[in-house]
Amino acid sequence: MITSESADRAVFVLRRRARVEIDLRLLETLLDMGDSRPRVTEAIVEFNSANTDSQDVPPHVEVVMVKSAFEWLLNVNTDADSFVEALMTTIGSVLDKEVPDGPLARRWRERWPKAKRPIEAWARDFCDVRGAAAHGKPNKADRFVWQNRSHLAFTSILFPLVLKKCLVDERVHEMTANDQARLRRAEQFLMYDPLDPTHFVDQSQHPWVGIEDDGFIEVAAEKLYPRPEGL
Numbered sequence: 001m002i003t004s005e006s007a008d009r010a011v012f013v014l015r016r017r018a019r020v021e022i023d024l025r026l027l028e029t030l031l032d033m034g035d036s037r038p039r040v041t042e043a044i045v046e047f048n049s050a051n052t053d054s055q056d057v058p059p060h061v062e063v064v065m066v067k068s069a070f071e072w073l074l075n076v077n078t079d080a081d082s083f084v085e086a087l088m089t090t091i092g093s094v095l096d097k098e099v100p101d102g103p104l105a106r107r108w109r110e111r112w113p114k115a116k117r118p119i120e121a122w123a124r125d126f127c128d129v130r131g132a133a134a135h136g137k138p139n140k141a142d143r144f145v146w147q148n149r150s151h152l153a154f155t156s157i158l159f160p161l162v163l164k165k166c167l168v169d170e171r172v173h174e175m176t177a178n179d180q181a182r183l184r185r186a187e188q189f190l191m192y193d194p195l196d197p198t199h200f201v202d203q204s205q206h207p208w209v210g211i212e213d214d215g216f217i218e219v220a221a222e223k224l225y226p227r228p229e230g231l
Helices: 004-017 024-033 038-050 059-074 080-094 105-111 118-134 148-169 177-184 207-224
Strands: none
Touching: 024 148, 038 059, 038 148, 059 080, 059 118, 059 148, 080 118, 080 148, 080 177, 105 118, 118 148, 148 177, 177 207
C-alpha cells in the first residue's frame, strides 16, 4: 500500500530527475492558432492550473481540474461513457494493437471487466476517482486501481499527447516521432503504479523510464534503418 508519505517521497524524486524543455513545435502551433479555438485554450488553462507545485492545492482538487481539462479538450460532459468514447475515438487507432501485460493488468481487468482495453479501464477509474474527489467521498485504496497522485502522474503524460493528437486531427499540428512513439505505448504505463516505492530503489530501473527509453530507441532505429516502403 502506498502511504501519503511514501508518495510524497516518490514525487520528490521524480521532480528532481525531471527536465524542463519547451516544446517549440507545439508552441508555434498554439501561437498560430491564437484565439481561433477557445475550447483548446480553456483545456490548456485548466490543465496548467491543475499542475501546480502549490501546497494549497490538494491532489483531489487537481484531479477534478484535470478531468475538466479533458472535458474541454474532447468536448464531453462529466459522464464516463462520453469520456471513454471520445478518448478512444481520438487515440484508439494509434495505440499498439497488442494489449500490454504487466503487474497491474489483472487488476484493471477485474476492476473494469467490460473495458476492452487498459486505457478504457483507466478512463473509468479516473472518472470514478474524480467523482469521489468532487463529492467529498473517501479515496479508499481497495476501490480504485490507482490513487490521486498516480492518476495525476499519468495524465501529465497523456493529456499533452491527446492535445497534440486533437490538433493533428484538426490539421494544424504535426506530432514528432517521439510523441507518436509515446502515444503508441500509452497503455504500457498503466501496467505499473508510478509511485510504488519499490520502483525507487534504483531510479534508473523505474518501469516508466524503461518504457520511455524503448520509445526513443525505436525512433532512433527507424531513423538509422528505415523500413522499406510497403512493409
